[in-house]
Amino acid sequence: xxxxxxxxxxxxxxxxxxxxxxxxxxxxxxxxxxxxxxxxxxxxxxxxxxxxxxxxxxxxxxxxxxxxxxxxxxxxxxxxxxxxxxxxxxxxxxxxxxxxxxxxxxxxxxxxxxxxxxxxxxxxxxxxxxxxxxxxxxxxxxxxxxxxxxxxxxxxxxxxxxxxxxxxxxxxxxxxxxxxxxxxxxxxxxxxxxxxxxxxxxxxxxxxxxxxxxxxxxxxxxxxxxxxxxxxxxxxxxxxxxxxxxxxxxxxxxxxxxxxxxxxxxxxxxxxxxxxxxxxxxxxxxxxxxxxxxxxxxxxxxxxxxxxxxxxxxxxxxxxxxxxxxxxxxxxxxxxxxxxxxxxxxxxxxxxxxxxxxxxxxxxxxxxxxxxxxxxxxxxxxxxxxxxxxxxxxxxxxxxxxxxxxxxxxxxxxxxxxxxxxxxxxxxxxxxxxxxxxxxxxxxxxxxxxxxxxxxxxxxxxxxxxxxxxxxxxxxxxxxxxxxxxxxxxxxxxxxxxxxxxxxxxxxxxxxxxxxxxxxxxxxxxxxxxxxxxxxxxxxxxxxxxxxxxxxxxxxxxxxxxxxxxxxxxxxxxxxxxxxxxxxxxxxxxxxxxxxxxxxxx
Numbered sequence: 001x002x003x004x005x006x007x008x009x010x011x012x013x014x015x016x017x018x019x020x021x022x023x024x025x026x027x028x029x030x031x032x033x034x035x036x037x038x039x040x041x042x043x044x045x046x047x048x049x050x051x052x053x054x055x056x057x058x059x060x061x062x063x064x065x066x067x068x069x070x071x072x073x074x075x076x077x078x079x080x081x082x083x084x085x086x087x088x089x090x091x092x093x094x095x096x097x098x099x100x101x102x103x104x105x106x107x108x109x110x111x112x113x114x115x116x117x118x119x120x121x122x123x124x125x126x127x128x129x130x131x132x133x134x135x136x137x138x139x140x141x142x143x144x145x146x147x148x149x150x151x152x153x154x155x156x157x158x159x160x161x162x163x164x165x166x167x168x169x170x171x172x173x174x175x176x177x178x179x180x181x182x183x184x185x186x187x188x189x190x191x192x193x194x195x196x197x198x199x200x201x202x203x204x205x206x207x208x209x210x211x212x213x214x215x216x217x218x219x220x221x222x223x224x225x226x227x228x229x230x231x232x233x234x235x236x237x238x239x240x241x242x243x244x245x246x247x248x249x250x251x252x253x254x255x256x257x258x259x260x261x262x263x264x265x266x267x268x269x270x271x272x273x274x275x276x277x278x279x280x281x282x283x284x285x286x287x288x289x290x291x292x293x294x295x296x297x298x299x300x301x302x303x304x305x306x307x308x309x310x311x312x313x314x315x316x317x318x319x320x321x322x323x324x325x326x327x328x329x330x331x332x333x334x335x336x337x338x339x340x341x342x343x344x345x346x347x348x349x350x351x352x353x354x355x356x357x358x359x360x361x362x363x364x365x366x367x368x369x370x371x372x373x374x375x376x377x378x379x380x381x382x383x384x385x386x387x388x389x390x391x392x393x394x395x396x397x398x399x400x401x402x403x404x405x406x407x408x409x410x411x412x413x414x415x416x417x418x419x420x421x422x423x424x425x426x427x428x429x430x431x432x433x434x435x436x437x438x439x440x441x442x443x444x445x446x447x448x449x450x451x452x453x454x455x456x457x458x459x460x461x462x463x464x465x466x467x468x469x470x471x472x473x474x475x476x477x478x479x480x481x482x483x484x485x486x487x488x489x490x491x492x493x494x495x496x497x498x499x500x501x502x503x504x505x506x507x508x509x510x511x512x513x514x515x516x517x518x519x520x521x522x523x524x525x526x527x528x529x530x531x532x533x534x535x536x537x538x539x540x541x542x543x544x545x546x547x548x549x550x551x552x553x554x555x556x557x558x559x560x561x562x563x564x565x566x567x568x569x570x571x572x573x574x575x576x577x578x579x580x581x582x583x584x585x586x587x588x589x590x591x592x593x594x595x596x597x598x599x600x601x602x
Contacts (some may be wrong), residue, residue: 002355042066048136050075050083054095055130063131072136074108074445083134093110094121094193095130104439116143156230159215167229167237171289173463174239182282186249188238189296190218190256191304193274195234206266210327221255237293237301246281246311253277253309276303280312327383330376331364337362341396345574346417346536346558349550354575356415356449358558359397360565361389381423390424395437397448400442400568406574407572414575417449417479425452426463431470438474445475451502453481465496472497479536484524493531501528503554505539512545525553554559 038256042049043066050065061084065075074083094102101122109115109127118137154166162170175182184507192214199207211230213576218236219228242248263270268414273415278299280292295312301395303310333339343357363371380386397416404412420430438445468478479500480493493501503524511517521537528535537549540559549557 002483012173022269037144042133045135048072048074048138049090050134051124051131052083052091052134053131053208054092058092060088060091069136072138074136076568078527089570091132091134092122095123095132099123103323115140119142120471139373159212161215161236162229164229164231167227167231167239167293168290170227170229170239171292173290182284182286184242185292185298186240186246187240187280187292188240188249188253188256189231189278189280189293189300190236191276191278191300192234192236193276193304195273198271198273202266206269209266210264210271211267214260214273217259218256221259222252226252229295235297237296242281248307249279252596253279257309276300276307278303278312279309287307323379323382326376326379327372327385330363330379330383330389333363333365334385334392337392337396338366339389339392341393341400341568342570343400343416344558344565345571346556347561347562349546349554349557354414354578355556356417357566357571358417358451359393359400359419361393361567377421381421384423384427386421386423387428390428390430391433392423394418394433396438398441398443401443401447403568404572406442412572412575415449417446417451419481421450422453425467431467431474434471435474446477448475449477449479449500451479451481454483454485468497484520493527493533498533500556501533501535503535503537505559507514508537508539508545508549508559509541512548521549521554 042051042064045066045068048066048069048071050069051063053061053063055061056226062075062081069075074081086108090104101120102122103118105119105490106119108112108117116139118131118139120135120137122133124131124133154162154169156163156166171187174180174185190373195207195210198210206515211234215230215236218238222238222240225241227239229237229239238252240249240252257275260273260275263272278293278296278301280299282292286292299310299312321345340362342362343359345354346356346358347353348355361373361377363376365371377386378550380389397418401412401414401416402557404414424430434445434450437443438448471478477499478497479502480498481502482504483501485504492498502522503521507517507524511521515599525535535553536556537554538556538558540546540549540557540561542561546557546561566574
């Protein structure tokens with residue numbers, strides 16, 4: 001189009017045939033001059049355009065403009081043209097430069113009626129200096145459409161609140177402000193209890209009604225400047241300003257709990273919904289605002305367990321990260337069969353014979369660090385690794401029994417007890433696992449005793465009952481571990497095929513100096529005797545304690561009095577040495593009896 005402005009010839013035919021000028025001329029411009037031709041040429045442009053001039057005194061004026069430009073209301077007819085008022089300095093800088101053209105974005109108007117333009121400046125190739133072409137492309141419709149789409153993307157359609165992305169946008173805007181003090185802010189995460197159950201049982205319509213009502217109550221509990229968002233299905237996020245320090249967050253949390261304390265009237269139902277609240281405080285060392293949300297979400301998980309408003313503590317977060325690292329190492333150790341079993345003997349308190357060993361999992365990392373069983377068992381249960389860990393333990397215990405039989409040249413006559421987690425009992429086919437281990441290592445089921453906790457036995461009574469009967473059909477025995485520390489549902493003792501009650505060490509340790517503990521142990525032993533069950537006491541550390549338990553009617557015992565957990569080879573040698581000593585003592589007694597000195601046997 002600039003070629004039109006370089007023309008020095010006659011008026012273009014299209015312009016000459018026009019019944020009226022397509023561009024209005026401001027001021028006197030002689031016909032036939034390049035300026036006049038330029039003014040007429042801009043009438044052919046499909047966009048708003050104006051020929052303008054920078055005068056010697058620095059003022060900016062209009063030489064001519066087309067109809068599209070006049071329609072914008074920004075031309076010379078507008079009092080104090082916004083073009084001159086707002087873009088004057090930029091126009092002067094452009095004329096003073098060596099650029100032939102320049103484009104930039106420009107906004108004009110207030111927040112409600114704001115208009116958006118792409119402004120183009122072009123220098124004219126004519127002798128008269130200071131003249132230039134200004135064109136405008138109105139992008140208002142596109143920007144409004146874009147803004148509306150963005151608003152929809154950042155807004156939860158159900159509650160009308162910002163969604164997760166919208167909440168992140170608010171955080172970035174707030175924390176990105178030059179004068180923002182991040183320590184003056186806190187993020188609260190509110191997680192609704194029972195929402196999934198309500199939604200599943202009463203329908204999505206009732207669930208939606210509940211969320212809308214909860215959003216209204218939360219909004220009413222907050223201050224006007226606090227930002228409420230729906231960050232998940234049953235989760236709400238709050239960005240609040242701390243005027244009087246961290247105590248503000250506690251006050252808001254209490255108001256939220258109070259707002260949700262009243263029952264909700266949903267259709268024909270009146271329902272109470274509680275919530276868990278996690279809080280994370282801002283700090284200058286938090287580089288990413290998203291970390292604040294993650295910290296609050298971590299705290300709300302702890303709140304679900306504690307029932308309290310939980311505040312993020314970096315140490316707890318570091319411990320969680322350590323557990324994830326431990327989980328990774330444990331998974332690798334299980335896959336590589338890098339764990340071991342230790343074996344603690346279970347003794348017959350009357351005869352002094354070793355009847356069986358309890359198999360206990362042990363783990364040393366690749367760096368040689370011993371991880372306490374309570375630590376890695378907890379991680380295994382939380383991560384689901386308890387299932388492969390339990391399978392490995394059962395197979396490894398069967399392998400050990402088979403190795404003892406092979407070394408002995410027949411049945412070694414000693415069995416093993418293996419602990420089975422409640423989680424494995426629920427998720428795994430434990431009967432198939434035991435049956436496969438017995439078949440693989442050619443063992444009979446009576447060599448195995450499976451120890452189950454009280455919580456495992458009462459969690460799903462009918463299912464667990466069928467499982468236990470199936471295990472009994474294999475010949476295995478069932479022991480209830482840590483008896484007295486769980487639910488102690490006595491009906492299950494009568495209903496389920498249990499063979500052995502193991503008295504928890506918390507009752508046995510210090511029993512001789514505590515009458516209450518003696519009473520509890522006596523009651524457990526009486527119950528076992530009445531139901532035809534055997535009892536085994538854990539944590540026996542003195543001979544006096546062992547004798548007292550035997551006198552009370554306890555059949556078996558285990559503890560450091562007899563031996564600590566041993567390796568498989570050491571356990572085998574312990575049994576062999578005990579048998580050898582018993583054989584030697586028996587032989588000596590026979591010889592002395594034959595020599596006529598029966599008292600020498602004592």
